[in-house]
Amino acid sequence: MKVTEHFDRESEPLISYEIIPPKRGGSADQILGVVEELMPYEPPFIDVTSHSAEVEYKQKDDGTWTRCVKRKRPGTIGLCAAIEARFDIDTVPHILCKGFTREETEDALIELNYLGVENVLAIRGDDNGYEKSISGNRSRNEYAVDLVRQIQDMNEGTYLEDLMDAEPTDFCVGVGGYPETHFEAPNLAWDIMRLKEQVDAGADYIVTQMFFDNEYFFNFVDKCREVGIEVPIVPGLKILKRKRHLRLLPKYFHTEIPEELAAEVDAADPDDVERIGVNWAIRQARELMEAGVPGIHFYIMSSADTVKKVVEPMHEEVA
Template identity: 65%
Template sequence: MKVTEHYAQAERPLFSYEIIPPKRGSSVADVLAVVDDLAPYDPPFIDVTSHGAEVTYEEQSDGTVQKRTTRKRPGTLGLCAAIQYRFGIDAVPHILCRGFTQEETEDALIELNYLGIHNLLAVRGDETGKRADTRADRTVNEYASDLVAQISDMNEGRYLADLLDAAPTDFCVGVGGYPETHVDSPNASWDIEHLKQKVEAGADYVVSQMFFDNRHFLDWAKRCREAGIGVPIVPGLKILTSKRQLSLLPRSFYTEIPEALADEAMAAPDGQVADVGVAWAREQAEELLEAGVPGIHFYIMSTARHVVRVAEPLRDLVG
């Protein structure tokens, strides 16, 4: 079922989750165990992140510098297939612009279509230092709106090559939104206009970047509606679980951590920081549900231990 169909048919707000593939050389069993922990809470879909190749430079003993290109977390497509067919939960792989050509993207989309995976999240991706292998006959998607347009073309049966009687795909496309403004945007209005361009290119729903102050999301969602963005807008929440995240999350995701949360987390013993984060996320979620959001998307990374402490009482709250 498509993500938008889940929201349209839901009789109560939905709780979805986002996980990451295992590192290269690691077993998929640990990740599938996370899905197993989430399954009793009836997630309509689970997102699986994707990571492009990363370039590093290593100094050698002879003084030279060697360039290495690595894929740290391969296996998004395979993990999505395992989730969808082992657990019966719709999987949403992330499809990236950066690090991939349009030709590579088309190949991946064809594979997903063959697998019966028809939900995607189209994102630009983090800067990794690795550029796509482009030649005169190969092209790239510079922005997420370009990627959405490519997927929309395939949904209309238009492929990169002019194929006779090409079968259209049937992808439901999500995109990211930024309540606190994307780092590359000069202002919030400019950022919302670019989000609108992604929707006009064919995006079916929006999932927000994590935030810890609901005022940011509610004001941003209101401005999105005023700008003419009519697709579902879903808030994304992250549970603070360590003191290290007080500096890591703002630096990595450009999100502000409210003073009250930061003070309480710093004052807590190391083993109780997650309790503070769980209580904060629960209050955030309850307020958002009262505001009428269609669901909540939890960024959980590699463990379900903390999120179930938020999701279980919320299930009782929404009936």
């Protein structure tokens, strides 16, 4: 089932989750165990992140350095297939511009279509220091809007090659939004117009980057509606559970930690930080639900322990 169909058929906000594939050489059992822990809370769909190749420099025995390029976390497609087969839950694999050619993207989408995966999240991806070389007969998507257009072309039966009697795909396409403005954007208005281009190109819904102040989200939604963006906008939440998150989350995700939350965490015993983060996330989620959001998307990555403390009381209230 498509993500938008899940939203349309439910009267209460849905709660979804985002996980990360295991590192190269790791077992899928641990991350499949995370999904199994979430099953009592009836997740409508699970997002699975994707990662392009990265550059690493390793020192050899003679003291010189060698440049290595590899994907640390392959397996997004296989993990989606395993989750859908084992748990009968829809998955949303992330499809990236960065690090992949349009030809590789088309092949990945064909595989997902064969597997019956109906949803994808189209994003540009982070700059990880590796720029994939492109041969003369290949091409790349520079921005998320280009990727959305490629997926919509396939939904209309148009592939990179001129194929006879090509079967169209039928993907529901999500894209990312930034309530606090993408760090490369000059301002929020400019950023939202780029987002509108993605919606006009065929994106079906938006899921936001994490935030800790709901006012950013409410303002973002208002400004999206003002420019004619009418698709569902799903807030993305992260549970702050370690003191170092006060530094790392703003640094890597360009999100602001509210003064009240930061002060409470900074003054707390380290063993008490998770409780503070859980209580903050519960308050955030309840306020968002009362405002009528279509769903809440939790970034949990590789553990369900903390998020269960947030969703369990909410699940009991709905039940």
